[in-house]
Amino acid sequence: MSVSQQSDKTILIHSSGASAEVYLLGATLTSWKTNNKEHIFLSEKSLLDGSKPIRGGNSRFAPLTSSVIENKVIAKFGLDPTMISDEHRKLWPFNFTLVYTVTLTADTLETKLHVQNTGDKAFDFNTLMHTYFLVPNVATVKVHGLDQLGYMDKVTQQNAKQEGDITVGGEVDKVFADVANDDIQVHFGAGQGGVQVHLDGVRDIVVWNPWVDKSVGMSDFGDDEYHRMICVEAGQVARFISLASGGSWEGRQVLSLL
Numbered sequence: 001m002s003v004s005q006q007s008d009k010t011i012l013i014h015s016s017g018a019s020a021e022v023y024l025l026g027a028t029l030t031s032w033k034t035n036n037k038e039h040i041f042l043s044e045k046s047l048l049d050g051s052k053p054i055r056g057g058n059s060r061f062a063p064l065t066s067s068v069i070e071n072k073v074i075a076k077f078g079l080d081p082t083m084i085s086d087e088h089r090k091l092w093p094f095n096f097t098l099v100y101t102v103t104l105t106a107d108t109l110e111t112k113l114h115v116q117n118t119g120d121k122a123f124d125f126n127t128l129m130h131t132y133f134l135v136p137n138v139a140t141v142k143v144h145g146l147d148q149l150g151y152m153d154k155v156t157q158q159n160a161k162q163e164g165d166i167t168v169g170g171e172v173d174k175v176f177a178d179v180a181n182d183d184i185q186v187h188f189g190a191g192q193g194g195v196q197v198h199l200d201g202v203r204d205i206v207v208w209n210p211w212v213d214k215s216v217g218m219s220d221f222g223d224d225e226y227h228r229m230i231c232v233e234a235g236q237v238a239r240f241i242s243l244a245s246g247g248s249w250e251g252r253q254v255l256s257l258l
């Protein structure tokens with residue numbers, strides 16, 4: 001069990017063989033493997049050199065602490081105002097600390113955000129963990145746990161109600177607010193397993209697949225890669241989280257295999 005630090009990324013290794021990799025750029029999780037099987041989609045066109053966000057944030061986080069406790073491998077990453085550009089400081093002039101904790105066990109991966117308002121002014125923020133799952137074929141994927149819930153359809157710009165599981169046969173960009181379910185399952189297709197997203201402290205879910213035209217329009221995403229991914233993103237985006245001076249907020253997701 002170990003956490004090793006390279007110049008641009010942190011690697012977590014569990015005694016079971018499970019592993020995870022987090023780039024400091026945006027504290028972006030780029031790999032989660034169990035039994036040598038990858039579960040995170042990373043575009044072959046992703047730029048990992050800092051010239052562009054890795055489809056995530058564009059600030060470089062600092063590695064904070066790492067530890068191995070019982071069956072868990074834990075790495076923490078931090079961001080504060082001294083680490084963001086003057087340009088971004090002007091847009092968002094508040095004092096805060098953000099600690100992102102990645103915890104790997106033999107069969108789960110937890111990502112947790114802790115935000116503290118360290119300034120004297122209140123601020124509002126949104127957050128979304130954009131998890132890109134690697135899937136064998138998006139045509140057979142079913143996202144379960146959102147049936148009968150209302151969502152904002154960003155493709156049609158209309159509010160709609162989900163009927164049954166979500167399937168993908170075109171561009172999908174659905175924003176579900178205040179999901180009561182703590183668990184959303186992504187089934188890959190008959191006999192192909194899947195992944196469960198457990199929510200704690202976050203209530204909104206975005207399901208996204210760019211399909212053909214959007215894929216072609218993204219320079220850091222291959223034209224055909226939409227077949228092999230689906231984003232199921234946990235966070236708080238429908239409403240702002242308000243933090244008074246001295247206040248703090250925590251939200252996490254736990255991924256496990258089905």
Ligand SMILES: O=P(O)(O)OC[C@H]1O[C@@H](O)[C@H](O)[C@@H](O)[C@@H]1O
Pocket residue numbers: 055056128130154173174206208231233
């Ligand atoms: O490119 P990113 O930052 O990973 O975002 C991808 C998608 O993420 C989703 O959350 C949005 O609803 C989409 O509109 C967006 O395109």
